[in-house]
Amino acid sequence: MKLLLHACCGPCSLEPLRLLLEAGHDITIAYMNSNIHPAAEYDRRLQTMLEFAESQGIAVVEGPYEPQAWANAAGVYGTDPDARPDRCRACYRLRLEEAARYAAEHGFEGLATTLSVSPYQYIDEIGEELAVACAPYALEPVFQDFREQYPEATRRSKALGMYRQNYCGCAFSKVEAAEEREQRKAERAAAKAAKEAAEAPRRAAEEAERARNRAEKQAYNEKRQRQRALLKKMKEEAKRQAAE
Ligand code: SF4
Known part of the structure; x- marks a missing residue:
């Protein structure tokens, strides 16, 4: 299948890309992540993604970087822990809708995402939002729970010397991740x-x-x-x- 793989970063792409290639898909990566804050972090993750994709001979398309669109769609939920699932769902929706639109306009048959490799994400919401994003375009949502591959993705990304961020992406997650590290400490x-x-x-x-x-x-x-x-x-x- 001609498949567009939405990817949030290089380390999270390693195992989904390997498995989806093994499944025989013809893959292009979509780096569409207006959630990432600040812009320098967005660029750093993009560069890591590009270097890895180039080493694999995989094309990468980049979406527009629109932090304000993310703020309007997901940022409005703020930092209330109870609202975090809704915030993350809105964040997935923004990025997956953008990827689905691109996929439909460029003749792709299906859409997948690397988001489901992280045990820190809301797996059900990712699957649901992927299906919702694909529906208007009759794209096939190629959803897979990649969380079992997370340790291997961690091992490989370290072995490759990849840049590995320590927070999900948005400004809120940067603060939350720092607080969680302090709490664990x-x-x-x-x-x-x-x-x-x-x-x-x-x-x-x-x-x-x-x-x-x-x-x-x-x-x-x-x-x-x-x-x-x-x-x-x-x-x-x-x-x-x-x-x-
Ligand atoms: S924590 Fe991650 S998934 Fe949730 S809103 Fe922030 S960037 Fe998006």
């Missing part, structure tokens, strides 16, 4: 402190045991020293008496 520190506190009585008992052993050894050595000194004195006395 605090949780690790709390777990370590709790473990140390739980082990403290055992460590104290072991130290007391070592101190007791040291004291016993020292007392034994001192006793032996006294015995040897006494023995020596007795021998000298016996020797002196024998000489008289």
Whole structure:
């Protein structure tokens, strides 16, 4: 099938591209990601994508970069954690609709996306939005849950020395990801402190045991020293008496 593969970044493209090529599709990558903030980050991910695609002999088409369109469609949901699923759904919709439009205008038969490789995304919403985006154009939505490939994608992207961003894309996600890292760090520190506190009585008992052993050894050595000194004195006395 002549397939347009919407791709959010290079690392997330690795495994979906491999599997879809293995399935026999004729693939072009669509980099359509107005969600990415700031523009320098958008360019960096694009460059990473282009370098990888070129190494694979895969063409890349770039959509218009329109952060304001993203702000109007998804940014309006803000940072409320309860609204995050809706925000992300609107974000998927914006990008997948753009990719579907391009696919229909350029004779593609189907549309796929790399978004479903990330365990941090909403998998059901991605599948639903892909189908909704394809429907008006009678495109085939080629949806696949690639999350099992995430560890392999991570391994390969590291091995290739690819740029690997540490947040999803939008300005909100950058703040959220930083907060989540801080939270995980605090949780690790709390777990370590709790473990140390739980082990403290055992460590104290072991130290007391070592101190007791040291004291016993020292007392034994001192006793032996006294015995040897006494023995020596007795021998000298016996020797002196024998000489008289
Ligand atoms: S967290 Fe990611 S998917 Fe969700 S709105 Fe931000 S960029 Fe889009």
